[in-house]
Amino acid sequence: MAFDLQLGSAFPALRVREREVRGEGRPATKTRILIATENLFVNLGYDATSLRAITTEAxxxxxxxxxxxxxxxxxFALVLTQRLDVLNLERVRLLDALExxxxxxxxxxxxxxxxxxVMFLPALRLARDSERGGPSFLRFLGRAYADPSPFVRNLLAERYAAQNARFVQAFARALPDLDxxxxxxxxxxxxxxxxSTLAxxxxxxxMAALIASAHTAKERPDEDVAVLGHLAPFLAxxxxxxxxxxxxxxxIRAVVALL
Amino acid sequence: MAFDLQLGSAFPALRVREREVRGEGRPATKTRILIATENLFVNLGYDATSLRAITTEAxxxxxxxxxxxxxxxxxFALVLTQRLDVLNLERVRLLDALExxxxxxxxxxxxxxxxxxVMFLPALRLARDSERGGPSFLRFLGRAYADPSPFVRNLLAERYAAQNARFVQAFARALPDLDxxxxxxxxxxxxxxxxSTLAxxxxxxxMAALIASAHTAKERPDEDVAVLGHLAPFLAxxxxxxxxxxxxxxxIRAVVALL
DNA sequence: GCAAAATCAGAACAGTTGTTTGAATCGTTT
DNA sequence: AAACGATTCAAACAACTGTTCTGATTTTGC
Known part of the structure; x- marks a missing residue:
């Protein structure tokens, strides 16, 4: 899998191994590192994931x-933006369509x-897209946004500030009575x-149990609709x-009086 | 300030320094360490707070x-239980009164x-009680419950499992339609x-701004009622x-169709 | 005031972390 | 086959972590 580079690039430094392009042998180290990093990050977070753990796993x-x-x-910046860029792209695309x-x-x-x-459908979709996301995508997402490390927090805050602002605006229009x-x-x-729930x-x-119970109640409903049917009313x-x-x-005053 | 020990105890190992009891000189090392630990934990969490940072600050x-x-x-177990034990004691006491x-x-x-x-009033009260809590108590609380370290998570989960179960039961009775x-x-x-919000x-x-706006709207309302007046309906x-x-x-299906 | 206990201080321990080095190896091209 | 750049490797680096060991100092109880 080529990441930040196109195949057959004229730049020698950005060329992937021919053997990997032809699908021969094991993946190049670069790819194996990225995969190992993602797996370990999902379970441990940024700080607790050491380079030695990554390179051993890879x-x-x-x-x-x-x-x-x-x-x-x-x-980690590459691993995070790799995944979250496509998510945020899908999100604003869907918001555009709605608006x-x-x-x-x-x-x-x-x-x-x-x-x-609109906010959560793209994530649910990517979780079932093994190419661009995969089953652990939701956990990855939760970890990323709940990670306490200043590095991760700054990265997300700066890179996705514009998209976040668009959603805040959209919610403000939908809830005019709320200051x-x-x-x-x-x-x-x-x-x-x-x-933190996803993480x-x-x-x-x-959540998985909720989905399952929704399946038995109705006949083969769309899984995403089942999840959002629980989540959206709750959050709304x-x-x-x-x-x-x-x-x-x-x-409330009655409770205060009890003290 | 005596922590896990009474003054004049018969156990030599649990005796505080006479000089500190008489209020002479600077606080004993033990106390200064506990204070420094709490301050650093509030800002950095368990993992990122090193013993060298603590002893330097102290x-x-x-x-x-x-x-x-x-x-x-x-x-850290002492620092955490020190604060959270009194909080949970107040909580169950208030729950008893309500029930x-x-x-x-x-x-x-x-x-x-x-x-x-009932869940949050004791925390708000302790935040204004400089003896048993103090202004940074809410941040402390947020850090403690949001801390990713397994040590902190296990400590809280095990020590306050019984109290948590009581609240879950109480909510279950108040919301019989929810499975x-x-x-x-x-x-x-x-x-x-x-x-994570408190942290x-x-x-x-x-939240502070919300309290302030509530003050201007009404005439000197109880601060706790103002906070809970916002928080409780939102969470409820x-x-x-x-x-x-x-x-x-x-x-929701209309949004799914857009994709 | 004396002896014993409690406390403090400095140094070093063994472990981890991310990063760098320089030489050996591999793959491709000429 | 030789040459060259790209990659891999073991080893070491400096900075950090929590912990422990010495001996000196202070405080306490008699």
């Missing part, structure tokens, strides 16, 4: 990482659910929750909830 | 941690909001979201949302 020499990628940070003037599929009453679907601060906090909540093993098992409910409603405030 | 010798606490893990047969403050229509208030799996997932969501600096600024909305509603499914 069956290559320790110095290979620095030789091929320059540094640990450059290696297109042709108005196909527009549903103003459930706009929030649709925006949530900007409150919306920002709730979206923050939502993304944090999704990320955690037992939470994903729960939190985004749409009205704050400072008198009866709720009264119930 | 102005004590490197070997002091192992001498006084045995190991890094034992030190008491006397029925004071009972509100079946807003039971979910009340349970959320156990779905409830478990949603609570997982909720806690993950709260934790993140900018998200807490948002996500817990109560109904999945698989036909009109929402239709809106």
């Amino acid at each position: 069956g290559v020499n320790l110095a290979a990482v620095n030789y091929h990628f320059g540094s640990k940070e450059e290696l 297109s003037p042709s108005g196909k599929g527009f549903d103003s009453a459930h706009r929030v659910e649709q925006l949530i679907a 900007a601060q409150d919306l920002s906090m709730r979206l923050h909540f939502m993304l944090d929750a999704i990320s 955690s093993e037992d939470a994903r098992k729960l 409910g939190s985004l749409r909830a009205r704050a400072d409603q008198p009866p709720q405030l009264k119930a | 102005g004590v010798n490197l070997a002091a941690v192992n001498y006084h606490f045995g190991s890094k893990e034992e030190l 008491s047969p006397s029925g004071k403050g009972f509100d079946s229509a807003h039971r979910v909001e009340q349970l959320i208030a 156990a799996q779905d409830l478990s997932m949603r609570l997982h969501f909720m806690l993950d979201a709260i934790s 993140s600096e900018d998200a807490r600024k948002l 909305g996500s817990l109560r949302a109904r999945a698989d509603q036909p009109p929402q499914l239709k809106a």
